[in-house]
Amino acid sequence: MRIRTILYLFLSLLFIFISITPVFAQEDEQALDLASDAKSALLMERDTGTIIFEKNANEPLPPASMVKIMTLLIVMEELAKGNLKKNEMVRVSENASSMGGSQVFLETGEEISVDDLIKSVAIASGNDASVALAERISGSEQSFVKRMNEKVAELQLKNTRFKNVTGLPAKDQYSTAYDMAVIAKALLQYEDITTYTSIYEDYLRKGQKNEFWLVNTNKLVRFYPGVDGLKTGYTSEAKYCLTATAEKNDMRMITVVMGADSVKKRNHATSEMLDYAFNHYETEQLFAKGDVIKTVPLLKAEQRDIQIVTGDSVRTIYKKEKPYENIKTHVKIEDDFSLPIKKGEQVGVLTVKDNNHVLSETPLIVDSDIKEASFLTLFKRTLENLSKAR
Known part of the structure; x- marks a missing residue:
């Protein structure tokens, strides 16, 4: 198995763990x-x-x-x-x-x-x-x-x-x-x-x-x-x-x-x-479950553009008297994809931060099965690209 594939599997498991590992409240709540x-x-x-x-x-x-x-x-x-x-x-x-x-x-x-x-x-x-x-x-x-x-x-x-x-x-x-x-x-x-x-x-x-x-x-x-x-x-x-x-x-x-x-x-x-x-x-909801976060072109896939969506609802939670003031989101998508990809498979993570404090990390998934492009599809795309280049 290629090193990149092993690394991808490791990161996928890590992200799954993060997505189901709750964040504990501050110490004053425990009293x-x-x-x-x-x-x-x-x-x-x-x-x-x-x-x-x-x-x-x-x-x-x-x-x-x-x-x-x-x-x-x-x-x-x-x-x-x-x-x-x-x-x-x-x-x-x-x-x-x-x-x-x-x-x-x-x-x-x-x-x-x-x-x-x-x-x-x-x-x-x-x-x-x-x-x-x-x-x-x-x-x-x-x-x-x-x-x-x-x-x-x-x-x-x-x-x-x-x-x-x-x-x-x-x-x-x-x-x-x-x-x-x-x-x-x-x-x-x-x-x-x-x-x-x-x-x-x-x-x-x-x-x-x-x-x-x-x-x-x-x-x-x-x-x-x-x-x-x-x-x-x-x-x-x-x-x-x-x-x-x-x-x-x-x-x-x-x-x-x-x-x-x-x-x-x-x-x-x-x-x-x-x-x-x-x-x-x-x-406060930032994204609903299934919202399209990014569309990625994938030359080697049967479906040229794949939609990457949220695997779950993305929210922030805060005390009513202490709302967050500087919420930002960061999207990390895998640099390379091993085909085929099954619907629901994780390909990235969406991180929500307040300043530098990580509030949540949500898996990003593909919204459909992604198959490897056939020889005929790749041939047609090559012709299209040559035609556009003229």
């Missing part, structure tokens, strides 16, 4: 008296990854059903790739229907749509639905769990290990408030996930004799304005957990609470973190 009833907690702004508050955020703890955030992340990836369709019918195995804990009472041999299975996981935390999706995607729950842990490694998370797709008690299954926030951040890149997690109530098999009432386990969806996800969790070991997200004034926050003694205390800790964020912070 905030928030989430006092939680064993561990964290408050993060979604787009910038800025952590506004954390409490024991890197302490490994049992995550209970918050495991399903990773389950849903892989499901959404499969939908985006076209490997899974929402209207596809999935046959429920005996293994899936036998899951204990929270369930939607799927029956062995029953056929149910992927869309309804996602609803069952996102709203009612159905363990049986989670396993049914895992088996459809990977063939077995354990194969799916292997993929979950591969995703953990891809996200550069050091304190998470999954043993199942449900969050049911399992030896050596653990995560942290920080890790759960990063997984939630990745899931929220799929914007339609909140169309599921924001539903307070719905029905499975509506109108049939065996219809089942789905009620959201996250009551803040109904009682805290702006909350539209994500996932609760409870076991006797983990106690009451919640990874939540809320959006107000075009600013989205992620909160994680682990180890609260009651639903009331869990919801209170979440609410006070959200209150603090929305009362004291604002964001």
